Amino acid sequence: MALNGKSAVVTGAAMGIGRAITEILLQNGAQVALLDVNKTAGESLMEELNKQYGADRTLFLSCNVESEEQIKAAFQKTAETFGGIDILCNNAGILNESTWEKTVSINLMGVIRGTYLALEHMSKLSGGRGGVIINTASMAGIGPLPTCPVYTATKSGVVGFTRAMATASAASGYGIRINVLCPGFVQTDLMSNITTRLGQFSHLADLAHQLIDKIGIIKVSDVAECLLELVTDDTKNGEALMVFEKGRQYVNFPSFTQ
Ligand SMILES: NC(=O)c1ccc[n+]([C@@H]2O[C@H](COP(=O)([O-])OP(=O)(O)OC[C@H]3O[C@@H](n4cnc5c(N)ncnc54)[C@H](O)[C@@H]3O)[C@@H](O)[C@H]2O)c1
Numbered sequence: 363m364a365l366n367g368k369s370a371v372v373t374g375a376a377m378g379i380g381r382a383i384t385e386i387l388l389q390n391g392a393q394v395a396l397l398d399v400n401k402t403a404g405e406s407l408m409e410e411l412n413k414q415y416g417a418d419r420t421l422f423l424s425c426n427v428e429s430e431e432q433i434k435a436a437f438q439k440t441a442e443t444f445g446g447i448d449i450l451c452n453n454a455g456i457l458n459e460s461t462w463e464k465t466v467s468i469n470l471m472g473v474i475r476g477t478y479l480a481l482e483h484m485s486k487l488s489g490g491r492g493g494v495i496i497n498t499a500s501m502a503g504i505g506p507l508p509t510c511p512v513y514t515a516t517k518s519g520v521v522g523f524t525r526a527m528a529t530a531s532a533a534s535g536y537g538i539r540i541n542v543l544c545p546g547f548v549q550t551d552l553m554s555n556i557t558t559r560l561g562q563f564s565h566l567a568d569l570a571h572q573l574i575d576k577i578g579i580i581k582v583s584d585v586a587e588c589l590l591e592l593v594t595d596d597t598k599n600g601e602a603l604m605v606f607e608k609g610r611q612y613v614n615f616p617s618f619t620q
Pocket residue numbers: 373374375376377378379380397398399400425426427428453454455456457468498499500501544545546547548549550551552553
């Protein structure tokens with residue numbers, strides 16, 4: 363899919379990976395609605411982006427992905443402003459093993475909520491133009507992180523949901539491709555104060571730091587480039603793309619039918 367003139371929504375867009383995703387979509391000609399629970403950071407980023415790309419290219423909407431009502435309102439506003447929705451990036455996520463129910467609600471249920479509500483705007487079966495959905499999971503969704511079992515569960519869930527939905531979409535004729543990004547460790551706020559985020563597993567923080575040293579830390583722009591590949595390559599559906607210091611790699615899942 364060529365991005366010029368396309369309408370995109372990014373959740374968790376105010377900082378980190380979401381901000382980098384927003385910027386790469388803008389650089390390639392899309393209009394972007396930035397959804398985030400952090401109003402101050404979101405509005406200040408929008409002001410910055412307006413100066414760079416023009417006021418008609420971005421829209422900040424205060425939105426908590428835990429709320430179906432807020433997502434619905436944000437998608438409606440995006441569709442009215444940009445004339446539809448072609449791309450959804452379900453990116454908002456947290457790392458907090460103490461408030462584990464909130465972690466599930468944002469990281470996994472937020473992706474499901476966003477996807478189902480977006481179908482109403484994007485699916486060709488409900489008058490939409492079709493398009494692409496990219497979910498942000500993690501390498502932890504492919505190989506487990508013993509220091510954060512709930513975070514791992516949410517990211518495995520996002521990988522499974524994406525792959526099942528991708529096949530369901532193709533079989534149903536929604537006209538929507540759905541793929542999942544699986545980054546390794548990325549330099550963002552989520553990687554700060556790791557010990558306190560691990561809750562009852564904070565005593566294993568050294569294990570986490572050893573793994574970070576082994577796998578390395580990448581930049582948000584490395585992740586954004588992978589997103590661009592998954593959005594623009596029309597052959598990709600149901601793919602999980604890992605990205606870490608060694609490079610990018612599509613995951614080879616076992617097949618039970620061949
Ligand atoms: N940083 C990493 O190492 C890493 C690695 C793999 C995957 N990820 C995933 O990438 C995504 C983005 O993480 P990040 O590292 O950029 O984190 P970050 O903390 O830098 O940014 C997260 C953004 O999401 C927003 N957000 C949080 N809860 C929200 C909610 N309920 N509704 C709407 N917005 C909300 C925050 O305000 C923030 O702007 C997450 O899903 C995360 O799990 C991060």
